[in-house]
Amino acid sequence: MTSDRDAKSTSRSSYHHGDLRQAVLAAALDVIAAEGPGGLSLRDLARRAGVSHAAPAHHFKDRPGLLTAIAAEGYGLLADTLEDASALRERGVRYVRFAVTHPAHFQVMFRPELLRADDPDLLAAKERASAALRTGVADLPDVPDARQAGIAAWSLAHGFATLLLTHNVTAAVGDRDPEEYFRSLAGLLFASQLPSPEGE
Amino acid sequence: MTSDRDAKSTSRSSYHHGDLRQAVLAAALDVIAAEGPGGLSLRDLARRAGVSHAAPAHHFKDRPGLLTAIAAEGYGLLADTLEDASALRERGVRYVRFAVTHPAHFQVMFRPELLRADDPDLLAAKERASAALRTGVADLPDVPDARQAGIAAWSLAHGFATLLLTHNVTAAVGDRDPEEYFRSLAGLLFASQLPSPEGE
DNA sequence: CCCTGAACTTGACACTGACAAGATTGCTCC
């Protein structure tokens, strides 16, 4: 990242930054992961990128604009993560993995009051993730209401992920892998319906 | 509230407000429920209470102080709600009810980066709620790891509550009572262990 | 070569949280 920047990249001598949008996004994710969205300062992000205080606004318009871009990116990444997982339980595990590996995205995605709800990119990405989340819920045996079963699975995964990120279950999980821990949790849901505890 | 205020209450003619702490807390809960903790402005709260801009600081020190007080109150209320519920599933229902009836408290309680984690009142209230949450998990039949079962139940309730407050399951729940909806969700957890779907 | 639009800068305004120092008040104790 420090090699080929002579032409038009992150060198601060050039008037144009070259890749400011990405730089601001990356810095924003760092800050959010460390201090939450409340700790975000557009001026601070500009400073980190070595750029004037109003430069980020040209790419994201304003604060909601930046956070909406992050949320949309997050839903896209989540959809990517979920799409090639066959079994329902495995998708739950990947949901938890996404929250752990992309905590900043995850937080912002579920703070609607910070986002521009009608943003087309956001809506599209959210719909893609939502579709990936829904697939394969109907083929569970002995589950009367498929939609309700999907909500149950989502609640379990989302709740565990949230409690994990808010340091509310760190003691219980200990030094075990959170994904593995969730895998056993998921065994308690639909316990009677699943063929066997290992049935993946 | 507008009757007996001549002596020393909310009348703006008196130098002392009389009950500023409660007034600020109430106003803060309104704002947080509507716009989240990020929309909070101490100066705005002071304005609503008809008081100078620095008055709230005397009661809560600073922003984290106010939010920590709210979180502590929330954990207390949650403990009250949970303590007189016998069955595990009923405690889950009450957890959801608490989130719906006290959305501002609920949000703040699970945003550790906004709180003063070492506040004694907060720690005490949290411990009380935590104890109320744990009781009776061990007496589930056929559940090998009680702690893990507790985490699963908490995850399910917390996830559903969170998704509810972030408007992510409003379409699925429809005009049904969220508590009733959760009651059926809870039937899917420990489905094989529970004696019967209605076994309360 | 110019010119047009994108990327960025500069400057300003209203607002915020926090702090310090002073004013007012109710309570207690003599």
Add this chain to the structure above:
DNA sequence: GGAGCAATCTTGTCAGTGTCAAGTTCAGGG
């Protein structure tokens, strides 16, 4: 009943923030 004292609230100020408006630099195509 009056003096002092601590709690409560005010006033003034400071650095920092988001957002807008207007100007500057720059790259690429006619």
